[in-house]
Amino acid sequence: MPTLTFDGAGVTVPTPHGDKVILAPTSLELTERRIGVIGANGSGKSTLARMVNGLVTATTGRVLVDGVDVAAHAARVRRRVGFVFTDPAAQVVMPTCVEDVELSLRRHVKRARERRQRALDVLARFGLRDLADTSVHSLSGGQRQLLAIAGVLATEPAVVVADEPTTLLDLANTRRIGDLLHGLDQQVVLVTHDLELVRRCDRVLVVEHGRVRFDGPAEEAVADYVASVEQAVGA
Numbered sequence: 001m002p003t004l005t006f007d008g009a010g011v012t013v014p015t016p017h018g019d020k021v022i023l024a025p026t027s028l029e030l031t032e033r034r035i036g037v038i039g040a041n042g043s044g045k046s047t048l049a050r051m052v053n054g055l056v057t058a059t060t061g062r063v064l065v066d067g068v069d070v071a072a073h074a075a076r077v078r079r080r081v082g083f084v085f086t087d088p089a090a091q092v093v094m095p096t097c098v099e100d101v102e103l104s105l106r107r108h109v110k111r112a113r114e115r116r117q118r119a120l121d122v123l124a125r126f127g128l129r130d131l132a133d134t135s136v137h138s139l140s141g142g143q144r145q146l147l148a149i150a151g152v153l154a155t156e157p158a159v160v161v162a163d164e165p166t167t168l169l170d171l172a173n174t175r176r177i178g179d180l181l182h183g184l185d186q187q188v189v190l191v192t193h194d195l196e197l198v199r200r201c202d203r204v205l206v207v208e209h210g211r212v213r214f215d216g217p218a219e220e221a222v223a224d225y226v227a228s229v230e231q232a233v234g235a
């Protein structure tokens with residue numbers, strides 16, 4: 001598996017009321033296949049996840065993917081690290097399904113006919129082959145997220161970072177997308193509020209107020225998170 005290194009990596013942003021720490025300097029070496037990230041709204045999970053592919057840049061320290069500095073080599077790292085957003089509308093942009101996957105492949109497969117075939121193969125792999133010429137606007141939420149993931153995986157990244165990929169989905173689609181992500185050969189960093197999904201991860205980070213408050217096995221991480229919530233609400 002790739003090694004994702006947080007080397008004192010943190011994010012501080014200026015605000016009218018002074019600097020705000022979004023993520024305190026964090027040091028981690030992530031080599032597991034399934035890495036979960038859980039925590040309350042606004043705790044810093046997305047920030048941490050986005051730092052892996054350079055969508056957010058560390059203001060202190062560094063993030064490295066297999067030793068390559070994300071900030072210094074963003075384009076190179078992005079070719080290895082795919083990113084799945086909560087809302088597939090953020091990444092499904094072309095009129096039809098096949099065109100959307102072709103867009104992902106534009107830099108990888110130069111010849112149009114070859115690109116079309118690769119895109120169709122990718123759609124087939126995700127059970128979307130029959131929808132190749134369908135308008136992306138007529139897809140259900142689950143199909144659209146599946147298409148977004150197909151687009152990300154089309155270029156065969158080594159790492160897939162998924163930021164709450166099931167938040168907008170119903171139970172059946174949550175299971176479907178969860179099974180798909182957990183079934184991938186790639187390393188997956190999964191930010192989620194779904195404790196069922198996170199229980200299947202090899203290592204789980206619990207983020208609270210811009211810090212990793214727990215880092216360990218899934219069951220223990222979930223217990224830590226639940227305990228912290230219960231303490232906060234006075235249960």
Ligand SMILES: Nc1ncnc2c1ncn2[C@@H]1O[C@H](COP(=O)(O)OP(=O)(O)OP(=O)(O)O)[C@@H](O)[C@H]1O
Nearest residue numbers: 013015020022039040041042043044045046047048
């Ligand atoms: N560029 C920025 N400027 C100011 N504040 C920011 C910026 N980016 C993030 N924040 C704030 O930092 C905090 C952490 O944001 P982040 O999106 O990482 O949280 P999260 O744990 O993913 O939350 P959620 O579960 O709601 O998606 C939030 O309070 C957010 O509003």
